[in-house]
Amino acid sequence: MSKPQWLPLIEQQLKENPKSVSYAFSTLSEEGKPKVRYVIHRGITPSSLLLTTTDTRMSKPVHLKHDPTVEIAWWIESTNVQFRITGKAVTIPSSTSSNSTENSDTLDAIRLLGVEGLEEGTKEYWENKRKELWKGVSGHLRAGFGRPTPGKQLDQVESSDNWPETIPAESDKPEEQKTIESAYSHFAIIAIAPEQVEYLELKPIPNRRTQWKRQNNGEWEETKVAP
Ligand SMILES: Cc1cc2nc3c(=O)[nH]c(=O)nc-3n(C[C@H](O)[C@H](O)[C@H](O)COP(=O)(O)O)c2cc1C
Numbered sequence: 332m333s334k335p336q337w338l339p340l341i342e343q344q345l346k347e348n349p350k351s352v353s354y355a356f357s358t359l360s361e362e363g364k365p366k367v368r369y370v371i372h373r374g375i376t377p378s379s380l381l382l383t384t385t386d387t388r389m390s391k392p393v394h395l396k397h398d399p400t401v402e403i404a405w406w407i408e409s410t411n412v413q414f415r416i417t418g419k420a421v422t423i424p425s426s427t428s429s430n431s432t433e434n435s436d437t438l439d440a441i442r443l444l445g446v447e448g449l450e451e452g453t454k455e456y457w458e459n460k461r462k463e464l465w466k467g468v469s470g471h472l473r474a475g476f477g478r479p480t481p482g483k484q485l486d487q488v489e490s491s492d493n494w495p496e497t498i499p500a501e502s503d504k505p506e507e508q509k510t511i512e513s514a515y516s517h518f519a520i521i522a523i524a525p526e527q528v529e530y531l532e533l534k535p536i537p538n539r540r541t542q543w544k545r546q547n548n549g550e551w552e553e554t555k556v557a558p
Pocket of ligand 1: 353366368369370371372383384385386389390391392482
């Protein structure tokens with residue numbers, strides 16, 4: 332699989348605009364309706380998969396299980412460019428869980444992403460990546476994974492006075508470690524395998540719009556189109 336031509340463009344944009352890390356991420360609901368929300372970009376793997384994270388109890392994992400088709404719109408304000416990325420995405424939860432559905436999830440994810448035999452082709456790769464990302468997020472964000480199920484009616488969950496405010500990535504204290512493990516069990520990676528990428532540059536006059544489409548042999552075909 333050769334490096335796609337759009338990858339250095341994203342990397343350069345992120346270097347110039349390190350704060351522009353959120354993009355609109357669209358999935359399809361079980362009824363086939365588009366659902367869009369912002370997520371935080373958490374990295375790019377050696378085989379050019381885009382990573383973000385989520386709570387396994389949110390809607391995104393349900394949508395992706397039903398239909399892996401996704402689209403991202405990523406506007407980088409100061410340089411006035413937009414990336415629109417269409418592809419397939421999967422949720423990768425804990426692979427060490429005793430839950431056999433989750434175990435097969437990682438293998439299914441590897442197959443769907445087309446990374447068998449590559450660096451991202453093992454459960455260990457994803458478990459290490461999940462740990463790395465868990466350590467990299469703030470204690471406040473980590474605590475969110477230990478709170479009541481997102482989307483549940485507020486009067487049906489325990490009082491917010493009891494919700495953890497912040498938690499460390501790991502702890503020597505058994506009670507605290509129990510809370511951490513419960514939160515960590517909900518922490519999942521979403522890996523996105525791009526199939527089409529569109530780069531829109533709004534600064535130059537006339538504006539420029541470039542598209543790439545992944546071919547069956549893994550190469551990317553570039554087309555410049557009218558903006
Ligand atoms: C700037 C910003 C960044 C966000 N980042 C994430 C993220 O990385 N992962 C995530 O699951 N939700 C993130 N959220 C919250 C989602 O937009 C959304 O409200 C939540 O994930 C529930 O969506 P769902 O039930 O459709 O899955 C973010 C929201 C904003 C405004």
